[in-house]
């Protein structure tokens with residue numbers, strides 16, 4: 001079975017770890033392609049950092065700091081302290097010493113002219129994540145947040161997503177998100193093929209606006225999703241009206257979307273009416289959303305959606321694949 005997923009960072013990576021476990025336990029031959037968000041990418045101190053690609057690579061390659069959910073295990077931050085002592089900005093970005101190794105290799109390869117997709121494949125040769133990890137695009141397309149300037153009252157500014165998310169902990173009210181450069185971005189090699197040739201497409205419980213939303217904004221990707229023969233099933237990142245972890249509610253609010261499993265599912269929309277979903281998993285606590293989703297043309301099941309450990313996450317992935325197969329045979 002060929003499974004293609006889109007993914008942000010932590011939510012995507014943890015889900016895919018469960019998906020891998022489920023497919024391995026099912027005994028059937030399978031291939032997972034992950035289309036990763038690069039809108040969060042940032043140049044820091046001359047290094048190209050790809051937080052979401054690295055979170056997927058480290059999580060699936062068993063190099064992640066499992067407590068923090070991002071960055072390398074057994075990390076130290078001496079380089080960051082030295083940079084701070086020089087007073088060079090940004091001081092708020094968590095650049096770990098081990099992690100810098102990855103960024104140095106990536107940056108040197110990019111500077112030598114290799115596209116990000118080739119560089120990502122080369123980095124994965126070390127980590128062996130057991131999936132094919134593709135950046136959504138090889139082009140630069142950065143997520144910025146429109147906020148009231150923290151410095152000049154009355155001014156609106158576009159701030160890099162990472163500055164808003166990390167330095168301000170998403171506390172500056174966001175007016176909107178813009179993906180700078182996205183209109184000229186093209187899907188990285190293999191992305192459209194992975195969507196067209198999949199047996200099942202799964203949207204993990206990643207941030208709908210700044211993880212999945214960015215990927216969907218790359219010209220060609222949403223069209224490919226609307227046209228593929230594969231059933232598309234998503235997993236709600238919202239449980240009982242709250243993001244389980246992180247500040248996704250601040251992103252949803254900026255786009256006028258309620259922080260509920262129902263509203264996020266309806267915002268993706270049913271494929272038979274211009275959206276991208278055939279199916280949507282909500283948590284058992286949100287079972288009352290089922291009838292509205294079904295009425296909108298989205299097949300829905302309410303199952304436990306907390307990724308507490310790998311077996312619980314593998315069970316979620318099994319529900320997603322089962323729902324996809326049920327919808328395919330029904331359609």
Ligand code: GDP
Pocket residue numbers: 007008009010011012013052055205206207210211212235236237238239242243244245246247248305306307308
């Ligand atoms: P990021 O790029 O690191 O922010 O990660 P993602 O965009 O891939 O995923 C972040 C989202 O994962 C958050 O907005 C949460 O709503 C969601 N999330 C985190 N843990 C869980 C969980 O245990 N269950 C579900 N359903 N969603 C989760």
Ligand code: CA
Pocket residue numbers: 008009037040051052210211
């Ligand atoms: Ca991210």
